[in-house]
Amino acid sequence: MDKYIKILEDLIKIESVNNYEELVANYILDLFKDYENVDTDTVVSYPGRNNIIVKLKGKSAAEDRKVFAFSGHLDVVAPGEGWTYGPFSAEVIDNRMYGRGTSDMKAGVAASLCAILDIIESGQEFPGEIWFLGTVGEEVGMQGALDLVEGGYLDGVDAIVIPEPTKRDNENQAIFASKGSIMYTISAKGKAAHSSMPELGINAIMTAVDYIDKVQRQFDEVTANPNYQNENLGSTINVFSMIEGGIQVNSVPDNVKLVGNTRTVPEFGSKESIKLFEDAISANNKDESKAKLSIEYDQVLDPAEAGKDNELIRSLIAAAPNKNVKVRPLVGTCELSRYIHISDDIQLVVYGPGLTKNAHIVDEYVEIDEYLDTIEIFKRLALNFLKTE
Numbered sequence: 001m002d003k004y005i006k007i008l009e010d011l012i013k014i015e016s017v018n019n020y021e022e023l024v025a026n027y028i029l030d031l032f033k034d035y036e037n038v039d040t041d042t043v044v045s046y047p048g049r050n051n052i053i054v055k056l057k058g059k060s061a062a063e064d065r066k067v068f069a070f071s072g073h074l075d076v077v078a079p080g081e082g083w084t085y086g087p088f089s090a091e092v093i094d095n096r097m098y099g100r101g102t103s104d105m106k107a108g109v110a111a112s113l114c115a116i117l118d119i120i121e122s123g124q125e126f127p128g129e130i131w132f133l134g135t136v137g138e139e140v141g142m143q144g145a146l147d148l149v150e151g152g153y154l155d156g157v158d159a160i161v162i163p164e165p166t167k168r169d170n171e172n173q174a175i176f177a178s179k180g181s182i183m184y185t186i187s188a189k190g191k192a193a194h195s196s197m198p199e200l201g202i203n204a205i206m207t208a209v210d211y212i213d214k215v216q217r218q219f220d221e222v223t224a225n226p227n228y229q230n231e232n233l234g235s236t237i238n239v240f241s242m243i244e245g246g247i248q249v250n251s252v253p254d255n256v257k258l259v260g261n262t263r264t265v266p267e268f269g270s271k272e273s274i275k276l277f278e279d280a281i282s283a284n285n286k287d288e289s290k291a292k293l294s295i296e297y298d299q300v301l302d303p304a305e306a307g308k309d310n311e312l313i314r315s316l317i318a319a320a321p322n323k324n325v326k327v328r329p330l331v332g333t334c335e336l337s338r339y340i341h342i343s344d345d346i347q348l349v350v351y352g353p354g355l356t357k358n359a360h361i362v363d364e365y366v367e368i369d370e371y372l373d374t375i376e377i378f379k380r381l382a383l384n385f386l387k388t389e
Helices: 002-013 021-032 102-122 143-150 204-224 270-285 311-319 368-387
Strands: 038-046 049-057 067-073 096-098 129-135 159-162 171-178 180-189 237-245 255-264 292-301 325-330 347-350 365-367
Touching: 002 021, 002 096, 002 102, 002 368, 021 038, 021 049, 021 102, 021 129, 038 143, 049 102, 049 143, 067 102, 067 143, 067 368, 096 102, 096 368, 102 129, 102 365, 102 368, 129 143, 159 311, 159 368, 171 311, 180 204, 180 270, 204 237, 204 255, 204 270, 255 270, 270 292, 311 325, 311 347, 311 368, 365 368
Parallel strands: 067 129, 067 159, 159 347, 171 325
Antiparallel strands: 038 049, 049 129, 096 365, 171 347, 180 255, 180 292, 237 255
């Protein structure tokens, strides 16, 4: 067990704050370099930001055998100020390891790696293959997972466990669905003039106000429409969250930037939401008296709804008999949004060590016992799933 605690400690000490995932990938490569039945590969998303794929092949890894995978992101958010212990020191105090990423989600990454290592070193035979996917850029955009999916690297994978921290309210939640998320920036370009002669200008703020009112009314109708309700995730919602414009008090403003976030469900998803935005922009731009609008999408994550009663979920519940496992949806987003596009029958679940509420906080921690328990659960889960016909 000391070895597995050391692996988590080593990962926490790598400061992969929204970058430098290559250092984590290299560490993982080193963990598996001496095993003949393990293949490793790296996939570059950005310079110095490498995704990693580890493939452990079973004794009977025929083409028709199943592929089971763990997937964890290698980046963490910035630590911020006010830590009791160093955010990258991996201090262990009273059964808790403290540090940025202990909960979100290097404990999940380490538990996945240790489960695979334990299976290798115990000589456990199994059919099929067990993979680990280490992804970059999850905290901003989830580009790594997107590159793995679009590049075809995950074709043939049957099931993926995403070990984000899912413990809350005395439950170890198994997440099978999540809302999508569209983050966008709308720009309005008008014409400046002196405020005493506004007729000579085009007020970008007034155009933005009109657009906000029109689009939000349309989204409110979508939110209230029973035809667009999802049984597990609720409804699509939109929030205009930031606005900036103008240069001084006595000038007609010639520019505005408007930022917002839409949370989507499958019944009114990314495609429909984007069309709503762009139809309103097109209508606005036909009016020469208004500022011209344009939109950029900073992030488009699709809603994801996987099965809630399948081999993967049943294998997880069987692997964790001493945990209060409850199958739940997630109103936020995670890499489910990327992996749902692998295939029509891909099996997905989010389950991992750590309290959900500890993600991104000062003095983030994971309980050592929970981490070690998860290693055992992950071993049984992978083997249970692969042996299920």
